[in-house]
Amino acid sequence: MRGNATTSLLRRLLYSLITIVGVAALVFVLLRMVPGNPVATLLGERADAETVERISSSLGLDKPLPVQFADYVLGALSGDFGESFTLGKPVVDLIGPAFMNTLRLAIAAALVAWVVGIACGLFAATHKGALVDRLFMGISLLGVSLPVFMVAMLLQYVFARYLHWLPVAGISDWTGYVLPAIALGWGSAGSVARLVRSSVIEELQQDYIDTARAKGRTKRQVLVLHALRNAMLPVITLMAMQFSGLLSGAFITETVFSINGIGRLSVQAITGRDIPLLQGTTLLIAFVIVMGNLVADLLYGISDPRVRKGV
Amino acid sequence: MLNSTLEVSHLCTSFFTDRGEVKAVDDVSLRVDKGQVVGIVGESGCGKSMVARSVMGLVKKPGKIVGGSIVLNGQELTSLDDKELCEVRGRDVSMVFQEPMTSLNPTMRVGRQVQEVVAIHEQVSKEQARQRTLEILSAVGIPEVEARYDAYPHELSGGLRQRVMIAMAMIMRPSLLIADEPTTALDATVEAQIIALLKRLAHTGTSVLIISHNLGVIAQLADYVYVMYAGRIVEKADVCELFDNPLHPYTHGLLGAVSSLRSQSKVLQTIPGVVPNLANLPAGCSFAPRCDRCMAACDSVRPELVTVGAGHELCCHLTKGVDVL
Amino acid sequence: MDPSTGFDVLPMAEDEPGHVPASAAFDRIAYVLRRLARDHKTAIVSAVVIVLFVLGAVFAPVLTPYDYNDINLSQRLSPPSLEHLFGTDEGGRDILTRMLYGSRVSLIIGVVPTLLSIAAGTLIGMVAGYVGGKVDTVIMRVADVVMSFPSMLLAMVVMYTLGDGTINVFFTMVLVGWAGIARVVRSETLKLKEREYVEAARIMGVRPTRIMLRHLLPNCLPTIIVLFTLEVPSSILTESGLSFLGMGVQPPNASWGLMVSAGRVFLYHAPWLCFAPCLAIMVIVLAFNYLGDGLRDVLDPHLQSQ
Secondary structure, eight states, rough: OOOHHHHHHHHHHHHHHHHHHHHHHHHHHHTTTTSSSSHHHHHHHOOOHHHHHHHHHHHHTTSOOOHHHHHHHHHHHHHOOBBBBOOOOOOHHHHHHHHHHHHHHHHHHHHHHHHHHHHHHHHHHTTSSSHHHHHHHHHHHHHHHHHHHHHHHIIIIIIIIIIIOOOOOOOOSHHHHEEEHHHHHHHHHHHHHHHHHHHHHHHTSSSSHOOOOOHTOOHHHHIIIHHHHHHHHHHHHHHHHHHEEEEEEEOHHHTTTOOOOOOHHHHHHTTTHHHHHHHHHHHHHHHHHHHHHHHHHHHHHHHHEEEEEOO | OEEEEEEEEOOOOOOEEEEEEEEEEEEEEEEEEETEEEEEOOOTTTSSSHHHHHHOOOTTTEEEEEEEEEEEEEEEEEOOOOHHHHHBBBBEEEEOOOOOTTTSTTOHHHHHHHHHHHHHHHHOOOOHHHHHHHHHHHTTSSSSSHHOOOOOOOOHHHHHHHHHHHHHHTTTOSEEEESSEEESOOHHHHHHHHHHHHHHHHHOOOEEEEEOOOOHHHHHOSSSSEETTTEEEEEEEEEEHHHOOOHHHHHHHHHHHHHOOSSSSSSSOOOSSOOOOTTOSSSSSSTGOOTTTTTTTHHHHOOOOEEEEEEEEETTTHHHHHHHO | OOOOTTTSOOOOOSSSSTOOOHHHHHHHHHHHHHHHHHOOOHHHHHHHHHHHHHHHHTHHHOOOOSOOTTGGGGGGOOOSOOSSTTOTTTTOOHHHHHHHHHHHHHHHHHHHHHHHHHHHHHHHHHHHHHHHHHHHHHHHHHHHHTTTTTTHHHHHHHHHHHHHSSSHHHHHHHHHHHHHHEEEEEEEHHHHHHHHHHHHHHHTTTTTHHHHHIIIIHHHHHHHHHHHHHHHHHHHHHHHHHTTTSSSSSSTTTTHHHHHHGGGGGGOOOTHHHHHHHHHOOOOHHHHHHHHHHHHHHHHHHGOOO
C-alpha cells in the first residue's frame, strides 16, 4: 500500500517536471520563431548592424538554439533568468515583487470566489428547485459568462468613479484590492457555486444520509456534518486548480486596475518584445499551474480515504 | 404497563406527484408487542419500506403521512415536529438499512459513526462513548474491535458493515429496531449470521420489525407476519399459522415462489404479472388482475380485513366462501 | 435508461449497434428538440438568440445604412439617438453598425477555430485512446504542456511570434483549444473501447480507421456537440480579452473586444461606447452557455456532475 502511494507520488512529480520542461522548451522555441533578429526589432532602425551583433552575442542569441536552451535552463536552475531588454534589470528582480502583488490579489480573489461560491451553492442546493435556487444558478451562469474586463470596468465605474468608495486603480493599501479581487473572483465564484450545488445535491441523495437521520441528527446537522464534508471533496480539487488559475489569469484585471503583477508584466513584455522577461513570466506561470494541479491531485488523495488507501 | 411497543393504526402515506396522489401506504394498521419480532413481507414496491420510513418519520418529499397514528411506547409520533422526532430516532427506535455498502458514510471511520449516536442522545465523555462503542461492536460479533474502530467502511466486508449498522442501531438499546431488508445485499452464509444476530437481539427484549421480500428470512425470524400488497395489508397471522394455512391467493403465490425442501413439486411457482401501478389501482381488489381465483366481485368491490381464525385476518372475497364452507 | 451509456433512450439502429443511420439521426434530433422544449426552455430561447446574431452578422450591410468604417467627425461621441441607436464612437462611426460587423469577427472566431480544435482534438484524442501505450503517453504529456499554459498567455505568446491578425488568432485558438477536447474524447474512447461491439469488430479484423469512424465517432458525438457549445463562448471570451489587450483583431476592423478597449478611454463621458459591445458579448456567451447546459442535460448525463 505504502509503496504504491510513494511510486504514484513520484510518478506525479516526474510528470510535473516533464510538463514544466516541456513548457520551457515550447516558450523558448515559440519566442525564437519570430522572423528577424529580435535585437534589431528592439533597437529599431537607428541601430547599425555592428551594435545589433554585439548585443545579440552578449545575449547569447547567436549560438545554436539547443545551446541557448541549455544555457537558459542551467541559468534558470541557478536563479538567473537573464536581464530584461526593456527595463534593464535582472528578470528575477522584476518577477519577484510582481509575483507578490499577484499573490495578494489571487488570495483576495480566491476569498471572494470561495466564500460567495460555497455560500450560494449550499443555499441553492438546500433550496433546490425554489426561486432562490434558480436565481442563484442564473447569476452564477452570468458569472461564468461575463468577460472579466466588463466586470472590472463596471465595478470601477460604479464604486470608484461614481460612488468614490474605493480607489480607481493601484494598490497603495488594502482598499485597492477590493475591486480587482471581486472582478477576478467573480467568474470562479460562479463555477464554485455550481459545483457545490450539484455536489451537495448528489451527496444528499446518498443512503448514508438516511442513516445519519435515523441516528437522530437534524437536517441541518446531517448537511453540515455528513453531506457537506463529502461534497467538498471535488470542490477542494476545483479550488486548488482555480487558485493557480487566479495566480496566472490576471492579465486583464491587472491591466484595468493598473496593478504591477505578473499578468501586467507579461502584457508589457509582449508589447515591448522583451524575450527574457516574457520567458521568465511564462515559466513562472506554468510552474504555478503545474504545482496547482499537483496540489489538487494530492489534496484529493489526502482528503478522500477511498483514494488514499488506493481503492 | 403497556404491552405494545409500536401501534400503527390506519396509517396512510402518499406521494404527491405531477400525476396526482399515489397511495404508497393505504390504511395500514399493525402492532409490535414488547420483545416480539414482527415481519412485513411483500414484493418490492408494495409499500413495506414506506411503512418503516413513516414510523421513523423519514418519508422523503414529495411523500407525506396523510392520516392515521403511530404510537411508540405510548407516545404519538405523527404529531411531533422534526426536532422532537430527532430525539426519538436512534434512541427509542432505530433502523438498519438494506445496503450496507452505501449506508455508511464513506469518509468517516466506522467507530466514529457508531459513537455519533451516543453523542447525539447522551451527555457522555468521549472516552465513555468510545468504550460503549467498542462494547457494542464486539457484542454484534466484530472481531478485533480496536482495529476496526478506526477502519473506513470500504475496508470492511459487506457482512461486517451490516454488523456495524446493527451496532449503530442497537447502541442506545432502543425499544424498537426496524430492519429493512437487512440481508438482501448479503451472501447466503453472511445472511445466516446476520439472522442469527438479529434473533439474539430479539431475545434481549428489543422488539424488531423486520421487512423483507424473502419469506425464508421472515420464517426464521418473525413471530407474527403481515403480508402487504399494493400499499395494503392483505393477510396477517402468526408465523406458523401463515405458513401452514395461507389463505390469501397472494400469500399462496409468495409461498409457491419459495423453494422448500418439504415441497414435493419440482417446479417453482411464480405469480404472473407485476405489482400494479400505485397511481392507477383497480377499483376492486388490487390483486385481482393477477389472481388465479378472481371472482366477479373482486373487480368491483374492495375487500376488507376480516378475522378468519385466532389472530388470523384476511382481506379477500374468498373469506365469504370460507364462511359458507 | 441504461446507466452504462446514458443515452440509450434515444432511438438506436438495431442492425449494427453503435452505427447511426440517417433516419435514426433525425429521430434523435427530434427527440433532443422535444426534451429541450419540455425541460430547457431557456436553451430554446438561447438558440433563437444565436440564430438572430448570425442573421445580424450575415445581413449587416442590409440592416444598416452606414459603413462600419464611415468616419464622420461632426458626429463624434454622439449619444444614442434615433439616427444612431447605440450612439457613435470617437470617430463618429455608428456603433450599431460596428457591432453588427463585429459580430462577424466574434462569431467566426468563436465558431471556426472551435470547429478546427474539435476536429483536431477528436482525432488526436481518439487515436490516443484507441492506440494506447507510448503514443497515448506522449500525446497526453503534450496536452498537459499545452494545458499548463493559461490559454490567454499561450495565445499572447503565439500572437507575439506570428504577429496579430485574424488568421493568427485562428491558429492560436486551435493551438490552445485542441488539448482539452482531446482529453475528454480520449476518456470517452477508453470507455467505448471496452464495449462488446467494438471488441467484436476488432476480433473480426475490421480496420482501426473504420472502427473509429463507424463505431467510436458516432458514439462520441453527443459529448462533442456539448463540448462545442461550451467551447464557443470561451473562445469568444478569449478573443474579446485578447482584442481588449490590443493583441487580437487590429483596427480598423471591428471586434467587440476592440470596441470596448477603444471605448474605455471615454467610459466616463460616453459610456455607450462600451455598453453596446459588452452587452453583445454577454448575451451571446450566455446564450451559448444556456444552450450547452441544456444540451448536456439531454445528450450526455456523464458530463452533468462536472
